[in-house]
Amino acid sequence: MKKRFLVLAFSMALALTGCSAGDGKEVGVNKEPISAVEAAQAVESKETTAAEEAKPTYDTITQEQALEAVKNYCIANNPDLESMLGSDDYTVYFDVSISEADEIVVLFRSYTGAQIRYYVDKSTGEVYVTELVPGIIDEEQRTEETFNIRDYMDK
DSSP: OHHHHHHHHHHHHHHHHHOBOSSSOBOOTTSOOOOHHHHHHHHHHHHHHHHHHHSOOOOOOOHHHHHHHHHHHHHHHOTTHHHHHTOSSSOOEEEEEEEETTEEEEEEEOTTSOEEEEEEETTTOEEEEEEEETTTEEEEEEEEEEEEGGGGTTO
């Protein structure tokens, strides 16, 4: 009987030393257990923080950055445009303005006379495009063309 008691006491001692919070502190009887709701909130909080850290943060796009990036975009889609920009043979130009607090508008006047406007969201960089061709299309019409201006910055 003494032998059984010693084995049982030794086993309990080992079991109790294995029950720790993982940070070296013992889990005592007076400590309040974490409820399932609190545990779920802690996990959700950590997941939200991880998602926020993974989300890219961007600086606000300036008018100059938008203008240069739209030029880069146009030249990438029409490499001949680069030689037209410096030529007296073509009436090609770019102009930049702000339409709303969160939007920059870059106007590209093509050698064909078309007025193409690039509406840039200053915070996200998302762009949509409209076109107006005086005498042919007298109202500005949105095209299906969209892209992110950040893909053409610093090129």
